[in-house]
Amino acid sequence: MNQIEYKNYQMEWRKKNKDYIKKCRHQYYLMNKNKAREQSLKWKKNNKKRYKKLMVDWIERNREKLRLYHQEYRKRNKDKLFQIGQRYREKNKNRELLRHRNERQQIKLIALIKYSKNPPECICCGEKELSFLTIDHIRGGGTRHRKNIKTGIYRWLKKMNYPRGYRVLCMNCNFAIGIFGFCPHQNLNLKRRAKNEIIKNK
Ligand SMILES: [Zn+2]
Ligand SMILES: [Zn+2]
Numbered sequence: 375m376n377q378i379e380y381k382n383y384q385m386e387w388r389k390k391n392k393d394y395i396k397k398c399r400h401q402y403y404l405m406n407k408n409k410a411r412e413q414s415l416k417w418k419k420n421n422k423k424r425y426k427k428l429m430v431d432w433i434e435r436n437r438e439k440l441r442l443y444h445q446e447y448r449k450r451n452k453d454k455l456f457q458i459g460q461r462y463r464e465k466n467k468n469r470e471l472l473r474h475r476n477e478r479q480q481i482k483l484i485a486l487i488k489y490s491k492n493p494p495e496c497i498c499c500g501e502k503e504l505s506f507l508t509i510d511h512i513r514g515g516g517t518r519h520r521k522n523i524k525t526g527i528y529r530w531l532k533k534m535n536y537p538r539g540y541r542v543l544c545m546n547c548n549f550a551i552g553i554f555g556f557c558p559h560q561n562l563n564l565k566r567r568a569k570n571e572i573i574k575n576k
Contacts, residue, residue: 478526482504482528484532485509485532486507486542488531489536489540494507495542496544498543498547498559499557501547503544506546508543508548509540510540510543513539
């Protein structure tokens with residue numbers, strides 16, 4: 375038997391005894407677990423790129439199997455996973471809240487700028503503090519409208535692409551207009567204007 379023949383023979387033998395080799399390897403692995411693990415770690419470290427490619431290929435080949443496995447795992451560990459999720463949610467509650475609040479504030483700010491200027495202000499008194507500013511329905515009916523839309527006014531305005539009929543007012547002016555039908559500011563402004571005019575005319 376020359377070298378090539380021997381090689382071919384070896385290959386044939388390996389092909390024929392695949393399962394046996396596998397078994398032997400596994401046996402060896404079980405007997406030398408720590409050593410094998412160490413070796414495999416070493417190999418992984420030295421062949422990072424090849425290892426990654428192998429892993430990617432393996433995942434690609436076993437996609438369906440993995441999906442089923444994960445599905446099964448989730449089913450089996452429902453309670454455990456729920457608890458982990460619960461713990462995570464508990465831990466990140468504040469962060470979640472903050473994220474939601476930031477998002478809401480962002481949407482509000484955009485709406486206020488759309489109906490005012492940048493930075494937005496109360497059309498009546500010029501108040502600039504964002505937490506005092508609201509959107510006012512020019513023709514009234516705001517409360518009813520707010521009740522009808524479930525998403526909140528700013529989100530709704532965004533969804534409707536900022537329709538006409540709204541303006542920015544501060545809480546004070548909004549409240550006064552709602553109750554008296556006009557804002558005392560305007561009275562004041564008128565008085566001041568009248569006074570100025572009187573002074574000017576003197
Ligand atoms: Zn105002
Ligand atoms: Zn006012």
